[in-house]
Amino acid sequence: QVQLVESGGGSVQTGGSLRLSCTASGFTLDYYGIGWFRQAPGKEREAISCIGNADGSATWYSDRVKGRFTVSEDKTKRVVFLQMNNLKPEDGATYFCVTGALDLCERIDGPGVESWLELWGKGALVTVSS
Numbered sequence: 001q002v003q004l005v006e007s008g009g010g011s012v013q014t015g016g017s018l019r020l021s022c023t024a025s026g027f028t029l030d031y032y033g034i035g036w037f038r039q040a041p042g043k044e045r046e047a048i049s050c051i052g053n054a055d056g057s058a059t060w061y062s063d064r065v066k067g068r069f070t071v072s073e074d075k076t077k078r079v080v081f082l083q084m085n086n087l088k089p090e091d092g093a094t095y096f097c098v099t100g101a102l103d104l105c106e107r108i109d110g111p112g113v114e115s116w117l118e119l120w121g122k123g124a125l126v127t128v129s130s
Contacts, residue, residue: 002026002119004097009124017085020124022097024078030054033104034080035117036071038093038126045096047113049082050105060105065091087128094123 008020022034033052039045049071052058056073070083080097099118100108107116 004099004119004121006095006097006121006124009095009126011127011129012087014088014128014130016087016128017083018087018126020082020084020095020097020126022080022082022121024099027078029073029075029078029080029099031102032099032118033058033102034071034073035098035100035104035108036082036095037098038091038095040090040093043093047108048095050108051080052100052102052105054102058103058105060108062109084126087126089128089130092126092128094125096123097121 003025005023006020008018012018036049037045037047048062048065049069050060051071051073059071068086073080098120100116107113
């Protein structure tokens with residue numbers, strides 16, 4: 001079955017860390033960029049990070065997470081990681097990974113990005129308490 005599965009969500013206190021994983025099954029990541037989005041209750045979905053290019057050399061972070069989150073990948077294991085440090089209450093949301101083209105990072109924060117997104121995971125819940 002072709003799918004993406006997020007894992008690693010949970011509850012932490014302000015300043016804590018979590019590492020999310022996005023694991024692909026039924027296909028390899030060799031030809032895909034991976035985007036990370038999040039959505040908090042009552043708020044719009046926002047793009048927060050991306051990794052792309054065949055060697056994972058392209059990365060992108062939104063201003064809200066830059067310097068605190070790090071995206072990486074292990075294509076041999078078909079997994080992309082999102083290391084989240086110094087978490088804040090406003091980081092609490094459901095986090096999703098999604099496939100796109102290898103140049104996804106060039107487009108992920110632009111208009112019409114939805115047309116570039118392909119397969120979504122079901123999400124992982126992150127709760128940050130103050």
